Amino acid sequence: YRPIKMASTSFHDPEVVKFLDKAFEIIKEESLQKGTDNKYPVVDFQQPKDLESLLDTEISSEPATHDQLLDALKKIIQYSVKTGHPHFMNQLYGGLDPYSQVGAWVTPTLNTNLHTYEVAPAFVILERYIYKKMLALVGFEHGEGLFCPGGTASNIFALHLARFNKFPDVRKNGIYGMKPLRMYTSDMAHYSLKKGALYLGLGTDNVVTINTDDRGHMITSELERCIKEDLEKGFVPMYVNATSGSTVLGSFDDLTAISEVCKTYNLWLHSDACWGGGTLLSRKHRHLMKGSHLCNSIAWNFHKFSGTPIQSSAFLLNDPSGNLMEEANSTKAEYLFQPDKYYDASYDIGDKTVQCGRSVDIVKLWMQWRGLGDSGMEAKIDLAYDKAHYLTEKLKITEGFKMVLPEFECTNISFWYIPKRLRGKVEDDGWWQEVNDVAPKLKERMMKAGTLMIQYQALSTKGYANFFRVVIVNQHVNYSDMDFVIEEFERLGHDL
């Protein structure tokens, strides 16, 4: 056998240990400490072409030295967005905590998959423990749960189970020859359902968009009207996706009212609580999820409101039959799910999914939850609401800001920024066009300043011009950071 040379990869090699120690120090100082510190920028923005050369991505035939790798690590950190920074309010995620970080670090060192208990005993136990806690909060009587690769994946998985539940033959035969199955969701809903429709062969035209009221809630009477219309046309109503915390406005659909309609017409009710599910952790705010126990399934992203590192997407199912996931998905692969196991094979959950390997997303959430306690998980939510409330009230009375809604149900707060020259003018179409055009310009200035990251978007279903959406999830965001947002908009935008 010819000898083959490669860089040392032994964890017992003192040079490797030195490398690991140094890398850990860099990660701690550059990413965790500076990256969460107001004194440093939230982003060092570079155009793609420039970044390609700045990053020094090139891989050659020979191994890089440890110094080169550490240098590359520093550069990756430097040019990455600091989502744990108090001034990152750009997405529905952000904020870091030490407990979930440790959970995230240990996971790749034990590098395994959640398909069988055999290879992931501790993780299977932790996952079961955590989803039982969730199920209690949701109120499912016959609950089951598992983690999916993202909220969209959870939402699509729900749709799949709903279809199988109603038409089990689909599994073998496909949906050829069936009457079109119809899905309903509000005009404020996330695009997951559309992606699900195009993925599962159901067709986006069969996603019926239900109008919302002026606060962004699905209008239940509209839902019923559309269902009836579809029945008359010979379609088969199947699925309602209720949004529990909408992506842009933060609105919560009325689960109780919608479930009444679903019961009447025998439809599956799914709650997309990817964003708003976190409210279940708070005694003060969980009323927004009232009726959650009436759903058939719920998707709840901990990586959004709770700040668990991405991805942490729980899928919860209320399944009186107790074997829906198994029947819908199992293929009984001999090489993985041997019938003659030396332990209780009900702990092998892999065959209940449409995955094979399933990444271990549980340790970070379990560590975080244990590190903060139920009270800390609750405090994270309550703190975010308190700051969002403070910001809303302050924005309302500050010149140059115009609220999209008078109140917000979640901690994403939307407003238009009006530069000086447009204030106090007649709000006609031309004016709105100008306000619309301010947003991308202000955003660009913000990114180049690197002081603040806040998303803007239009909302064409409501006819809204581009507006900004501040998302508050990070427990390290202070009231002073709320003040900073207002000052920074004015500093960067007043002359636009």
Add this chain to the structure above:
Amino acid sequence: YRPIKMASTSFHDPEVVKFLDKAFEIIKEESLQKGTDNKYPVVDFQQPKDLESLLDTEISSEPATHDQLLDALKKIIQYSVKTGHPHFMNQLYGGLDPYSQVGAWVTPTLNTNLHTYEVAPAFVILERYIYKKMLALVGFEHGEGLFCPGGTASNIFALHLARFNKFPDVRKNGIYGMKPLRMYTSDMAHYSLKKGALYLGLGTDNVVTINTDDRGHMITSELERCIKEDLEKGFVPMYVNATSGSTVLGSFDDLTAISEVCKTYNLWLHSDACWGGGTLLSRKHRHLMKGSHLCNSIAWNFHKFSGTPIQSSAFLLNDPSGNLMEEANSTKAEYLFQPDKYYDASYDIGDKTVQCGRSVDIVKLWMQWRGLGDSGMEAKIDLAYDKAHYLTEKLKITEGFKMVLPEFECTNISFWYIPKRLRGKVEDDGWWQEVNDVAPKLKERMMKAGTLMIQYQALSTKGYANFFRVVIVNQHVNYSDMDFVIEEFERLGHDL
């Protein structure tokens, strides 16, 4: 505003820093060092019910102390399987290296999603760089790539694109009213395609299983025969899944021959190279993937053969149109993919997928590849082959072992273990039944000894009784470990 108390989560808090430092030491020593050391067990097996109490999972209202958390961390490590251990040969993954670990650790500290360049600038650049390297190895002329949450997800995504490519109206209308679309795969293939068929609404009955030859290769003439038969029956042949490195036997289908058939009948050719794709990194072994450039798409898991931490699943597409993924999947969400961006929006890849958030799986692979160089990535493959070859030759001449195949194309090596009392006996049905029943018993002894983890399975399509499958991927596996496998089987199993 009422004050809300929670555990400190500041990375500037000296107590938190102490906690992080201690956690890192535990991870380094207990998981990375002991976990990869032959002197320690590969698993401390406990039955599920016992483990539930041993792990001390309980979360209470109050935060756990740092000491409690560190203790919990130790327990999680203690009771987890050490997949980086040289005696873990149980799955198609295993082995650890320091470079990909560092990449995995920094990722959650920068906690973001790959949907837009805006929030993941460095990661978008790294992902593009890496998949271009892969595309060059594969030989796609119009290549595109991205990372999916697992190989099964990649395989299902390929099926979806193939369907859209042939029938773009499916996106809007679904597949109602169409003639059944047929998919072909060998009897050695992974169950991904079945899961894809049941997920995408195509039906598992429309997955046609093609027989393999005695080495596990799809018989091309059988493929053609089945396609013709389907055409006669009025079905619509659409998709061939070739297996490049089968899960159990490691066989590689002949991509060139299959692509001829696909060309004739205008079918999409996908290579499931989740396992065998790693051979592309080796000049010596890449001939097994000959014809890869003729495929329409390829799924290649780096977390298997290359030992990148899970998950690292590349999906590669040969797309002369240049916008298939976009057309198949985009929903143009206003809140994420604004048309008026301040940078080249072609770097926003999120809308090409069926996901929204997409976890950052790239840093660990990029770090690993840069840390080892092309030569090291190659050496990892070549080293595994050398050991697999050594083991095969030694098993052939050792009493008590019977090979499933005389040679293996990949580094998963399958054999029956024959305990003393069954050696030299007539190999009739009763004998095979006994050999079959030995496997679970020996496996149980192995797990309880904690010295070795090797998978067993039956292969009913070939009529094979339970046999063992050793998988060699870890660069720290030595020739002496191969000797150990043989000795340990004999020690634990001779009297069965």
